[in-house]
Amino acid sequence: MTLDFSVVLKQWPLLLDGMLLTIFLTLFSAVIGTLLGIGCGLVRSKGPTWARWCVGAYVELIRNTPFIIQLFFIFFGLPGLGLKMTALTAAIVANVINLAAYVSEIARSGIEATPDGQIEAAQSLALDRWQIFTRVVLPPALKRVWPTLVGQMVIIMLGSAVCSQISAEELTYAANQIASNSFRNFETYIVVAGLYLLLAVALRRLLNWVGPRFIFGR
Amino acid sequence: MNVSPVLDDKPGFALVDIRGLRKRFGDNEVLKGVDLQIARKEVVCIIGKSGSGKSTLLRCMNGLEAYQQGSVTVDGQRVCPDDRNALRELRQNVGMIFQGFNLFPHLSAGQNVMLAPRLVQRASSADAERHARKLLTRVGLGERFDAFPDQLSGGQQQRVAIARSLAMNPQVLLCDEITSALDPELVGEVLQVVEGLAREGMTLIMVTHEMAFARRVSDRVVFMHQGLVHESGDPETLFSNPRTPELRRFLSTEG
Amino acid sequence: MFDFTLWDIARNLLLAMRWTIALSLIAFIGGGLVGALLVVLRLTGNRFVRGLVMLYVQLFQGTPLLLQLFLVYFGFSMFGLETTPLVAASVCLTLYASAYLTEIWRGGIESIERGQWEASSSLALTFGEQMRYVILPQAVRVGIAPTVGFMVQVVKATALTSVIGFVEMTRAGQIITNATFQPFLIYGSVALMYFALCFPLSWYSRVLEQKLRR
Numbered sequence: 001m002t003l004d005f006s007v008v009l010k011q012w013p014l015l016l017d018g019m020l021l022t023i024f025l026t027l028f029s030a031v032i033g034t035l036l037g038i039g040c041g042l043v044r045s046k047g048p049t050w051a052r053w054c055v056g057a058y059v060e061l062i063r064n065t066p067f068i069i070q071l072f073f074i075f076f077g078l079p080g081l082g083l084k085m086t087a088l089t090a091a092i093v094a095n096v097i098n099l100a101a102y103v104s105e106i107a108r109s110g111i112e113a114t115p116d117g118q119i120e121a122a123q124s125l126a127l128d129r130w131q132i133f134t135r136v137v138l139p140p141a142l143k144r145v146w147p148t149l150v151g152q153m154v155i156i157m158l159g160s161a162v163c164s165q166i167s168a169e170e171l172t173y174a175a176n177q178i179a180s181n182s183f184r185n186f187e188t189y190i191v192v193a194g195l196y197l198l199l200a201v202a203l204r205r206l207l208n209w210v211g212p213r214f215i216f217g218r
Numbered sequence: 219m220n221v222s223p224v225l226d227d228k229p230g231f232a233l234v235d236i237r238g239l240r241k242r243f244g245d246n247e248v249l250k251g252v253d254l255q256i257a258r259k260e261v262v263c264i265i266g267k268s269g270s271g272k273s274t275l276l277r278c279m280n281g282l283e284a285y286q287q288g289s290v291t292v293d294g295q296r297v298c299p300d301d302r303n304a305l306r307e308l309r310q311n312v313g314m315i316f317q318g319f320n321l322f323p324h325l326s327a328g329q330n331v332m333l334a335p336r337l338v339q340r341a342s343s344a345d346a347e348r349h350a351r352k353l354l355t356r357v358g359l360g361e362r363f364d365a366f367p368d369q370l371s372g373g374q375q376q377r378v379a380i381a382r383s384l385a386m387n388p389q390v391l392l393c394d395e396i397t398s399a400l401d402p403e404l405v406g407e408v409l410q411v412v413e414g415l416a417r418e419g420m421t422l423i424m425v426t427h428e429m430a431f432a433r434r435v436s437d438r439v440v441f442m443h444q445g446l447v448h449e450s451g452d453p454e455t456l457f458s459n460p461r462t463p464e465l466r467r468f469l470s471t472e473g
Numbered sequence: 474m475f476d477f478t479l480w481d482i483a484r485n486l487l488l489a490m491r492w493t494i495a496l497s498l499i500a501f502i503g504g505g506l507v508g509a510l511l512v513v514l515r516l517t518g519n520r521f522v523r524g525l526v527m528l529y530v531q532l533f534q535g536t537p538l539l540l541q542l543f544l545v546y547f548g549f550s551m552f553g554l555e556t557t558p559l560v561a562a563s564v565c566l567t568l569y570a571s572a573y574l575t576e577i578w579r580g581g582i583e584s585i586e587r588g589q590w591e592a593s594s595s596l597a598l599t600f601g602e603q604m605r606y607v608i609l610p611q612a613v614r615v616g617i618a619p620t621v622g623f624m625v626q627v628v629k630a631t632a633l634t635s636v637i638g639f640v641e642m643t644r645a646g647q648i649i650t651n652a653t654f655q656p657f658l659i660y661g662s663v664a665l666m667y668f669a670l671c672f673p674l675s676w677y678s679r680v681l682e683q684k685l686r687r
Contacts, residue, residue: 067629069660078657126306161539
């Protein structure tokens with residue numbers, strides 16, 4: 001058994017392109033998915049009963065089916081209804097729908113842990129409901145659940161590898177290209193696994209900097 | 219948009235006018251028909267055993283609790299707990315300070331004080347900050363503008379809470395046992411601030427256990443017992459010559 | 474092109490479902506055994522052993538499962554061994570499950586307050602006896618809800634093994650879709666079948682969580 005990594009490393013432009021798309025896919029889906037998820041979490045926590053039911057059904061459906069099936073359904077199944085989209089669009093849509101379901105539960109637990117006194121104090125200062133939610137409830141709630149939320153983002157990033165199966169040209173797709181061209185499957189996937197590890201570490205660092213800096217202070 | 223206090227009330231005008239107030243929690247009737255009128259600039263201390271309905275009465279005055287029967291009127295406007303817009307108007311006139319301080323932990327002291335003026339009264343950042351610094355200085359915490367609640371003692375946090383309520387220029391301040399959660403040596407600094415407010419003519423309604431303070435500072439003391447105003451009068455008379463046995467018993471246990 | 478009836482499709486998917494369930498059980502039981510071993514190593518081993526276990530967990534939690542499947546599948550041939558998709562999938566999912574289960578169980582054990590350890594060692598119990606009679610019974614109570622919750626992840630993970638050619642529900646769905654050109658119906662049905670497997674587990678995990686909180 002001889003390992004030859006040079007063949008793989010020579011293809012660094014392909015790897016770089018793949019990485020960039022993975023990063024773009026992850027961050028773009030993360031922002032939209034998180035906003036959607038917080039909205040769903042709020043509805044699930046304080047909305048009218050019918051809305052809570054609908055969001056609940058959506059969340060359960062997503063959390064109890066594999067991501068790859070959700071992806072296939074969106075990319076292969078929806079065109080049947082007239083909804084065609086590119087691989088990248090389908091990947092983003094699938095990521096957003098998937099992430100929002102998980103964030104909804106995470107956000108909900110953070111929101112529901114808000115002490116009553118905080119809300120009463122804000123009400124006594126004549127803030128309206130939207131102001132109370134965005135200025136008083138949400139920042140401490142996000143701080144409370146930040147580690148879990150960051151973990152979920154890493155999961156989404158790692159899960160984006162599955163998008164290679166609909167030919168979205170992210171990092172795993174690049175890996176498949178390189179592996180099949182060089183016949184160095186093992187080495188290729190080792191290198192790419194290492195790249196994902198680096199991305200995971202970088203993503204954690206980034207989010208743990210963004211949170212305190214921009215969202216919930218200190 | 220804040221209302222400046224009307225300085226020429228008709229004689230007999232009650233700034234806070236409560237009539238026949240009844241409130242129940244489930245099967246438990248906590249307020250059984252309370253009548254209470256409070257004039258502008260009056261300092262009223264409400265005392266009584268726990269369970270007598272004091273805090274509930276206070277919370278009915280700014281709409282934190284809904285009530286089943288009777289009426290609560292502040293500066294001529296009925297308090298309607300179902301009308302969100304009316305409540306927001308009311309709460310710009312009526313401030314509340316809580317036993318548990320309830321400062322917003324993710325904001326500094328100054329930011330806590332600035333938040334409502336900026337969001338509700340649409341004050342500019344610069345104005346709000348200037349106003350906040352002035353208020354924090356007034357409560358003795360001028361240099362702690364940038365400190366966060368977890369860096370402040372209980373007494374300091376409560377003083378920030380007072381400044382936060384004052385930032386809205388309320389006509390009435392409701393104080394719900396604001397020193398009960400404090401270590402004894404921190405109580406004095408908070409009461410000092412409140413006494414200052416009383417001297418400056420703020421209308422104060424305080425639920426408190428601090429009898430000496432009530433005796434010294436209030437214009438009227440109201441003793442509540444089992445959901446009703448049981449006795450009411452000027453502090454000297456009430457404390458030295460309680461008329462009813464229930465009040466006598468209460469005073470003997472409070473020491 | 475054949476004309477497939479709804480029943481043909483359903484039958485094929487249900488047959489494939491057996492494989493999904495089988496692989497899930499293999500992964501969960503195998504992963505459980507390896508995971509338990511790793512917990513013991515993590516608790517009793519020296520710094521080097523502990524570090525190895527932590528590295529193992531980081532590797533499996535920090536890389537995509539899809540890549541892990543590729544590595545195991547192609548890894549076999551690197552070592553000159555013949556393999557089938559089932560074997561590769563079983564090995565990979567077992568290791569994957571063990572990494573997550575060991576963390577869940579370690580978390581459960583470490584959540585038991587130190588006082589329990591101190592009290593039981595003051596009663597002269599050995600480490601084994603402490604674990605068996607004092608710590609584990611409490612840790613099991615704490616850990617069972619997340620463990621059942623993780624089973625859901627395992628079932629969903631089996632869907633990825635389709636990529637290395639193992640014919641479970643997802644692969645069957647792909648094959649049938651290629652024959653019938655009805656992806657909406659097929660993938661929709663497959664999704665509902667996964668839901669039927671996973672939802673009871675999720676629900677039970679929540680029930681256990683509520684019981685724990687009482």
